[in-house]
Amino acid sequence: MAKNNLNTSTNTPGLDANRKKEIIGIIIMSIAVLLGLSIFSYNAGDYQYARSISFIDLFNPDANSRLVQNWLGPVGAYLSHYLVHSLFGYTSIILALIIGYHGWHTFRRRDFKDLGWLTVLSIWGMILLSTFIGWLTTNADFPDDSIWSGAAGIAIAQVLYNITNIGSIIILSVLMLVTMLMFVDRDLQKTIDSVKLWIENIQEKMEERRAARQLRKEEKAKEREKRLAEKRAAKAQKKSEKEEEEELKKQPISETKDEKEPVKPAPSIDELVEKSEEEDQKKREKEQSEVKTLDTRQRASLEKEEEIDDEEDDIEVSVYVGKGDEQADEKDLDKLNKEKAKEVPVIKYKFPTVDLLDPPPSEGNEVDLEEIKENKRIILDKLKRHKIEIVGINAIVGPTVTLYELEPAPDVKISKIESYSNDLKMATASKGLRMISPIPGKSAVGIEVPNTTRETVYIKQVLNTKKFVETDFVLPVAFGKTIENEVFMIDLTKMPHLLIAGATGSGKSVGINTIITCLLYKCHPDNLKFVMIDPKKIELSLYRNIQNHFLAMLPDSDEPIITDTSKAQDTLESLCKEMDERYDLLKMAMVRDIKSYNEKYKTGELDEELGHRHLPYIVVIIDELADLMMTAGKQIEEPIARLAQLARAIGIHLVVATQRPSVNVITGTIKANFPARIAYQVASKVDSRTILDQGGADQLIGMGDMLFNNGTGMIRIQNAFVSTEEVEKINSFIGQQAGYKEPFHLPIIKDDTSEIPDPLEDIDEYFEAAAKLVILHQQGSVSLLQRKLKIGYNRAGRIIDQLFNAGIVGPYQGSTARDVLIQDEDELQELLDNLDEYD
Ligand SMILES: Nc1ncnc2c1ncn2[C@@H]1O[C@H](COP(=O)(O)OP(=O)(O)OP(=O)(O)O)[C@@H](O)[C@H]1O
Numbered sequence: 104m105a106k107n108n109l110n111t112s113t114n115t116p117g118l119d120a121n122r123k124k125e126i127i128g129i130i131i132m133s134i135a136v137l138l139g140l141s142i143f144s145y146n147a148g149d150y151q152y153a154r155s156i157s158f159i160d161l162f163n164p165d166a167n168s169r170l171v172q173n174w175l176g177p178v179g180a181y182l183s184h185y186l187v188h189s190l191f192g193y194t195s196i197i198l199a200l201i202i203g204y205h206g207w208h209t210f211r212r213r214d215f216k217d218l219g220w221l222t223v224l225s226i227w228g229m230i231l232l233s234t235f236i237g238w239l240t241t242n243a244d245f246p247d248d249s250i251w252s253g254a255a256g257i258a259i260a261q262v263l264y265n266i267t268n269i270g271s272i273i274i275l276s277v278l279m280l281v282t283m284l285m286f287v288d289r290d291l292q293k294t295i296d297s298v299k300l301w302i303e304n305i306q307e308k309m310e311e312r313r314a315a316r317q318l319r320k321e322e323k324a325k326e327r328e329k330r331l332a333e334k335r336a337a338k339a340q341k342k343s344e345k346e347e348e349e350e351l352k353k354q355p356i357s358e359t360k361d362e363k364e365p366v367k368p369a370p371s372i373d374e375l376v377e378k379s380e381e382e383d384q385k386k387r388e389k390e391q392s393e394v395k396t397l398d399t400r401q402r403a404s405l406e407k408e409e410e411i412d413d414e415e416d417d418i419e420v421s422v423y424v425g426k427g428d429e430q431a432d433e434k435d436l437d438k439l440n441k442e443k444a445k446e447v448p449v450i451k452y453k454f455p456t457v458d459l460l461d462p463p464p465s466e467g468n469e470v471d472l473e474e475i476k477e478n479k480r481i482i483l484d485k486l487k488r489h490k491i492e493i494v495g496i497n498a499i500v501g502p503t504v505t506l507y508e509l510e511p512a513p514d515v516k517i518s519k520i521e522s523y524s525n526d527l528k529m530a531t532a533s534k535g536l537r538m539i540s541p542i543p544g545k546s547a548v549g550i551e552v553p554n555t556t557r558e559t560v561y562i563k564q565v566l567n568t569k570k571f572v573e574t575d576f577v578l579p580v581a582f583g584k585t586i587e588n589e590v591f592m593i594d595l596t597k598m599p600h601l602l603i604a605g606a607t608g609s610g611k612s613v614g615i616n617t618i619i620t621c622l623l624y625k626c627h628p629d630n631l632k633f634v635m636i637d638p639k640k641i642e643l644s645l646y647r648n649i650q651n652h653f654l655a656m657l658p659d660s661d662e663p664i665i666t667d668t669s670k671a672q673d674t675l676e677s678l679c680k681e682m683d684e685r686y687d688l689l690k691m692a693m694v695r696d697i698k699s700y701n702e703k704y705k706t707g708e709l710d711e712e713l714g715h716r717h718l719p720y721i722v723v724i725i726d727e728l729a730d731l732m733m734t735a736g737k738q739i740e741e742p743i744a745r746l747a748q749l750a751r752a753i754g755i756h757l758v759v760a761t762q763r764p765s766v767n768v769i770t771g772t773i774k775a776n777f778p779a780r781i782a783y784q785v786a787s788k789v790d791s792r793t794i795l796d797q798g799g800a801d802q803l804i805g806m807g808d809m810l811f812n813n814g815t816g817m818i819r820i821q822n823a824f825v826s827t828e829e830v831e832k833i834n835s836f837i838g839q840q841a842g843y844k845e846p847f848h849l850p851i852i853k854d855d856t857s858e859i860p861d862p863l864e865d866i867d868e869y870f871e872a873a874a875k876l877v878i879l880h881q882q883g884s885v886s887l888l889q890r891k892l893k894i895g896y897n898r899a900g901r902i903i904d905q906l907f908n909a910g911i912v913g914p915y916q917g918s919t920a921r922d923v924l925i926q927d928e929d930e931l932q933e934l935l936d937n938l939d940e941y942d
Pocket residue numbers: 559560605606607608609610611612613614762806807808821822823824825
C-alpha cells in the first residue's frame with residue numbers, strides 16, 4: 104500500500120522509489136569516499152593555511168589555497184582538522200566507513216533493521232580505540248603526536264586515568280576485547296555453529312570432489328580396459344583368421360573345423376553405467392535400512408485432511424491431523440475411582456471428580472491450509488535456490504507446531520538440508536524452527552514450524568481420555584499431546600526420576616502442576632505421598648491443603664511444604680534413611696520391588712511385629728534445584744544422587760526442576776542418574792545441551808512447549824494446561840475430607856556422632872499411655888502401639904525407642920518383641936517419679 108502511494112506521488116517517469124534509493128546510495132558513498140580521502144591525507148599544517156584564505160583568494164590562482172596539501176584542498180583541511188586533530192585521530196576513518204556502508208545499504212535497497220546496532224557499535228569502537236591509543240600516547244610514550252588518537256581520545260584517556268589510575272588500561276583492554284567479540288558476532292554460539300557448518304560444508308565439497316575424481320579415474324580405467332579388450336579381440340580374430348587360412352591351406356578337402364570358443368567381448372559403456380547405477384541403488388537401500396533401525400516409537404494413526412496441489416510447482420503436500428485419543432465418558436473416571444476408594448478402607452476418601460476441571464472451549468483449532476501452503480512454498484523455494492530437490496512433502500499439524508516431512512531426491516544428502524536451517528528460519532520468519540534430520544525410521548528430514556495460532560491443550564482433554572482413565576500404570580503422568588495429537592503418558596515407576604529445566608515463564612510450574620494433578624486423579628492417599636520442596640516459596644504452597652492426605656514430612660517440622668534449605672537437606676537425608684529401611688524390609692520379605700512387597704503385605708504374609716508395614720510411593724518434588732545447590736551444594740547433591748541411584752525399586756521417585764540448567768546446578772552426578780529429562784524453552788543452545796545433551800530446547804516457543812528425552816529418543820509435546828484455580832479446587836476438594844490425623848512422617852535422622860538421645864527430650868505425648876500399654880500386654884512391640892494408639896509406624900517406633908531409653912522395655916531383638924522390664928503400673932509410677940525432668 105505504502106509502496107503504491109509512493110509510486111503515484113512521484114510523477115517523474117523513470118525515477119521510481121528504487122531508482123531514487125540507488126542515486127541516494129551513490130551520493131552517500133561518494134561523500135564517504137571524499138571524507139575518507141580528506142582524513143587519509145591529513146596534514147597538520149594545512150589548517151593554518153586554510154584559515155588564512157579569504158573569499159577573494161578563492162579566485163586567485165597564487166593564493167595560499169595552493170599551499171594546502173590535503174587532497175580535498177581547504178575543505179579537506181577543515182574537515183580533517185576537526186576529525187583527526189580535534190576529535191578521534193585517524194580512527195575517524197571509521198566514520199567514513201560507516202557512512203559508506205549506509206550508502207551501500209541504500210544502494211542495494213537493503214533492510215536497515217540491523218544497521219542501527221552496527222552503527223552504534225562502530226562509533227563506540229572508534230571512541231574506544233582512540234581512547235586506548237590516547238592512553239598509550241600519554242602514559243606509555245607511544246611515538247605519536249596525537250594523530251592517531253586525536254585530542255578527544257587523549258582527553259577521555261586522561262580523565263579515565265585520573266579516576267582509575269593504572270586500572271584504566273585494564274578497563275580499556277577488557278572493553279576492547281568485549282567490543283571485538285561483539286563485532287565478530289553478537290551470538291558467539293551462533294558463530295561457532297556457523298564456523299562448524301562452514302567447515303563441514305568444505306569437507307563435504309572436498310569429499311564430493313574426491314568422489315567425482317575417483318569416478319572419472321574409474322571411468323578412464325574402464326575405457327582403457329575396453330579399448331585394450333577390443334584390441335585384443337581384434338588381434339585374436341586376425342590370428343584365428345590367419346590360422347584358419349593356414350589350416351585350410353594345409354587341408355583343403357577337410358570338413359569345417361569345430362567352432363572356436365568365442366572371445367568374451369568387453370562390456371559396453373551402457374553396461375558399465377547400468378552396473379554402477381545398480382551399485383548406487385544398493386548403497387541407497389542400505390543407507391535407508393540403516394536409518395529405519397533408528398526408529399524408536401510407533402507413529403500414531405493420522406488422518407489425511409487434505410492434499411494441497413499448487414499450480415506453481417508440481418509437488419503436492421499431504422496434510423495430516425492426528426485423530427487424537429478417544430474421549431472417555433464424563434463419569435468413567437469418577438466411577439472407577441469410587442471403586443478404588445472402596446478397596447482401601449483405612450480412611451474414607453473421595454477422589455477429586457472430573458467436573459472440577461474446566462471444560463475446554465467447544466470449538467477446536469482449524470487447520471490453516473493457507474499457512475501450510477505458504478510455508479511449503481517458502482521451504483521449497485529456499486531449497487531449490489540451494490539446488491536441493493524435494494520429491495514429496497507431508498505436513499502433520501500438531502497443537503503448537505506443524506511438522507513438514509521433506510523427502511529429498513535420492514541423490515540429495517540429508518545433512519545438506521540441515522545446514523540451511525538458519526536460512527529457513529529467516530525465510531519462514533518463525534520464532535523457533537526445529538530440524539529433525541533424519542526423522543527416525545524415514546529417509547526424510549523434518550522441519551517443525553510453529554503454528555501462527557496455537558491450540559491450548561487443556562488438562563481435561565488429557566485426563567478424560569480412555570487412555571488415561573483405563574491405564575494400569577501405577578503412577579501415570581499424562582503430560583500433554585504430541586504433534587500427532589496423541590496423549591503422551593508415562594509411568595513414573597518406570598522412568599523413574601524426572602529432571603526438568605526451562606527458562607522462567609516457559610511453563611515449568613504448570614508442568615509440575617500437571618504431573619501432580621495426574622497423580623491426584625489416579626492415586627489413593629494410602630498409596631502415594633508427596634514431599635514438596637519449594638525454595639521459591641510460592642509455587643507449591645497451594646498443596647498445603649492436602650497435607651493430611653498426601654504429604655510426607657519430618658515429624659518435628661511444622662511446615663508441610665519445605666521452603667528452607669537446611670530443612671530440605673534434613674528431609675532428603677531422612678528420605679535416604681527411609682530408602683535404607685525399605686530396602687531392609689524388602690530383603691526380609693524376600694521380594695525385589697515395592698509392588699510385590701505391598702501385595703505380600705496385603706495378603707498377610709508379612710509380620711507387623713517385625714516392622715513390616717504398607718509402603719506408599721513417595722514422589723519428591725523439588726521446584727528450583729538451583730536455589731538449593733547455591734546454598735548447600737554438595738550436601739544437597741549427595742542425597743539427591745543417592746536417591747536417584749537407588750530409590751527406584753522401593754518407590755521413591757524424584758521430580759527435580761530448575762530454571763538455571765547450568766553445569767553447577769545440574770552436575771554430572773545428578774545428570775547421570777536422571778535418564779528421563781524434560782526441557783521447556785531455554786535461553787541458549789548451551790542450556791539445551793546441558794539438559795538434553797543436544798540442541799533443540801532453545802528453539803521451543805514457550806507456554807508449555809517441551810521436549811521429552813528418555814535417553815532413547817526425543818519427542819516434542821505440548822504440555823497440558825492446568826490453571827491455578829483448578830489446582831485450588833482439587834486441593835480444597837481433598838483437603839475438606841477427614842483424611843489421616845497427621846501427615847505421613849519420615850524417619851528422624853539421628854546424628855551418628857551424638858550419644859543416645861536423652862530419654863526425656865522431645866518426649867511424645869503418648870509416652871505414658873504407651874508405657875501402660877506395653878506393661879499391660881507385657882509386650883514391647885511397635886505394631887501394638889500402632890494399633891492401640893492409632894498412630895503411624897514411625898511415631899510408634901520412636902515411642903518404643905523412648906521407652907527403651909527410659910528403661911521400660913529391653914533392647915531390639917530382631918523378629919521377637921522387646922522384653923518389658925517393668926511388671927506393673929506401681930513400678931512404672933515409681934520410675935516416672937524418679938525421672939525428675941518428666942515431673
Ligand atoms: N501448557 C501451557 N499451555 C498454555 N499456557 C501455558 C502453559 N504453560 C504455561 N503457560 C503460560 O505461561 C505462563 C508461565 O508459566 P509458568 O508459570 O509455568 O512458567 P515457569 O517456567 O514456572 O516460570 P517461573 O520459573 O518464573 O516460575 C503461565 O502463566 C501460562 O500463562
